[in-house]
C-alpha cells in the first residue's frame with residue numbers, strides 16, 4: 302500500500318496513525334518495523350510524534366559516534382595528545398565526566414588561573430604557564446594533577462609504532478583515568494556501552510588493516526578521523542522497531558513501513574562511465590545501487606502481513622513524486638493506496654479538530670453524539686474517572702496503607718524475630734508496590750510454558766556448580782588439572798540432569814541439556830564454563846588475582862547484621878586468595894537488579910570469616926550470554942583495589958545499611974509506593990493494577 306504526502310512530518314503522522322490502527326486490531330507492536338531511507342529528515346520529529354501518539358519504539362537509527370556520550374572526552378584526550386590544544390580543550394579534560402582527574406575543585410581553580418593567563422598560549426606552553434601560576438600559589442594538589450597530565454599525556458609524537466602498540470598505549474592511558482571503573486557503572490545495554498563498543502569496533506578494524514609502523518601523531522590523526530566518520534546504534538527499549546536505512550531483517554516482521562520512498566531514491570540503474578576503467582584495472586567495486594535495490598526488494602517481500610510505502614514532496618517540488626522503482630513495481634504487482642481512518646488518536650488531533658469545528662461555528666456537543674466518536678466518548682469517560690479518583694474516597698491508597706488493622710498485621714508479620722532475605726529487600730528496593738503483591742500478598746501467576754525460563758536455567762547451573770566444587774577439592778581449575786576437572790564436572794552434570802526426566806522427554810529441555818552434555822562428554826556450554834573457571838581472575842589490590850573456591854552455597858540464617866534486625870541468605874560461592882582475602886560471588890543467569898544483595902552478603906561474610914572481604918560481585922553463568930564477572934552498578938560490584946576503591950567499598954556498605962534500615966521501617970509502616978524508573982515493569986505481573994503511567 303502506498304501513500305503520498307505533503308511533507309516528512311505528515312508522513313510520520315500517517316505512519317503513527319496506521320500503527321495505532323494496527324494496534325487496535327491487536328497486532329503486536331514489536332512485529333512492526335519502520336525503515337527510513339534518509340533518517341536525517343525524520344529524526345528531528347520522530348520522538349515528538351511517536352510520543353504524541355503514544356507509540357513505544359526501539360530505535361536502531363545510526364547516530365554519529367562523535368555525538369555519543371564519552372566519545373567527546375576521548376577525542377579531547379586525543380587532541381591533547383596531539384599537542385595542539387587550547388585552554389577550552391584543557392578545561393574540557395578537567396571537567397570530563399568519564400575520565401576522572403579526581404579533583405573536584407580543579408575546575409574552579411583552573412578557571413581562575415586561566416583568567417590570569419592574559420595572552421594566548423596553546424599546547425604545552427599553555428600548561429607551562431598554568432604550572433608557573435600554580436607554583437606561585439603553592440597548590441600541591443593542582444601541581445600533582447599537572448604533573449600527572451604532563452607525565453601521561455605528553456607523548457613523543459615522532460616515535461614510529463604499529464597501530465596495535467598505539468592503541469594499547471592509549472587504552473593504558475584511559476585506564477590511568479580510571480575509565481574502566483567508570484564504565485563498570487553502566488549496564489551492557491546502555492547507550493554509553495553501545496558507544497564504547499563501537500569505539501572498540503573501530504580500533505579492532507583499524508588493527509586488522511593497519512599493520513605498518515607510523516608516527517604516534519599519524520595514528521592520533523587517523524583515529525580521530527575514524528571516530529568522526531563512525532556511527533553507532535542504540536536500541537532503546539521495546540515496541541516498534543525503527544532503523545535508519547533499509548535494513549530490517551526479513552521474516553522478523555508482520556508489517557514493514559518503508560518511509561521516504563521519494564523520486565530521488567533508487568533511480569533507474571545507471572552506468573558510471575568510470576566503471577569500465579575500474580574493470581580494466583582489475584578492481585571490483587560494490588555497486589551500491591544494486592545493493593540498495595536488492596535490500597528494497599527484500600523488504601517488500603520481508604513482511605508477513607503487509608508493507609506500507611510512504612513518500613512526500615521535497616521543498617523544490619510541487620507534488621510528491623514516488624521513486625521510479627515504485628513506478629516499476631506497478632508493472633508487476635497491484636499497489637493499493639493506503640487509507641487512513643479518520644479517527645482521532647492523539648490529544649493534539651482532538652484539539653485541532655475541535656478548533657476547526659469551533660471555527661466553523663459547530664458546537665462542541667457534536668463530538669459526544671453518534672456512533673462515530675467512540676474514541677472521544679472514551680476520552681470523556683477517562684477524564685471523568687480521573688477526576689473522580691481524585692475525590693477523597695478514591696484517593697485513600699496512594700501507596701500507603703493507613704488502616705490500623707493493616708498496620709498491626711504488618712507489625713506482627715515483620716516482628717522482631719522476622720528474618721529478612723536479600724531477595725525480599727531487593728524486591729522492596731525495586732518497587733514497593735510490586736513487593737506488596739508478590740512478597741506480602743503472595744499473588745503471582747505460575748508460568749507453565751514448556752520452554753526453559755532463565756530462573757530454571759539458573760537452578761540447574763547453580764546445582765551443577767555446587768556439586769562440581771564440592772567434589773573438586775583443588776578449588777581452582779588450572780592448566781595442570783583441567784582434565785580431572787572436566788571429568789568431575791561431567792559426573793556432577795550427569796547427576797544433576799538425571800534428577801530431571803524432562804531432559805529426556807521434551808524437545809526444549811533436550812536442546813538445553815545438549816548445552817551441558819553431548820553424549821558422554823561435556824556440552825559446549827559447560828566447556829565454556831570450565832575454560833572460564835580456568836582463566837578467570839578477580840580484581841583487587843590493584844591487580845587481577847587468581848583464587849580458589851573456598852565455599853559453595855554458604856548459608857547464613859538469623860545473623861544480626863544491622864541493628865537488631867535478622868538476616869538470612871545463601872552465598873553461591875566464596876573465593877579465597879592466599880594473601881588472606883575473600884570475595885563473595887552470586888551466580889546470575891537473568892537480569893541483575895538487586896541493590897542490597899552483594900552488600901548484605903559482604904556483611905554476612907565479614908561476620909563469620911576472619912579474612913578481609915575485598916570483593917563482591919556477580920558471575921554471569923549463562924554460556925549463551927557470555928561468561929563474566931560482572932560489574933554492573935557501584936553497589937553491585939564492590940572491591941578494594943586502591944585506597945579510593947576501598948573508600949567507595951566502605952561507603953557502599955554504609956549506604957546499603959542505611960537503605961536496608963529505611964526499607965524495613967517503610968515495610969512496617971505500610972509504605973508501598975510505586976518504584977522509580979523501570980525496574981522490569983514490562984514483565985511485571987502487577988502492571989495492570991499499578992497504573993504507573995497515570996501516576
Ligand code: SF4
Nearest residue numbers: 732982985987988991
Ligand atoms: S509495573 Fe512497574 S511500577 Fe507497576 S508494580 Fe510493576 S514494577 Fe512496580
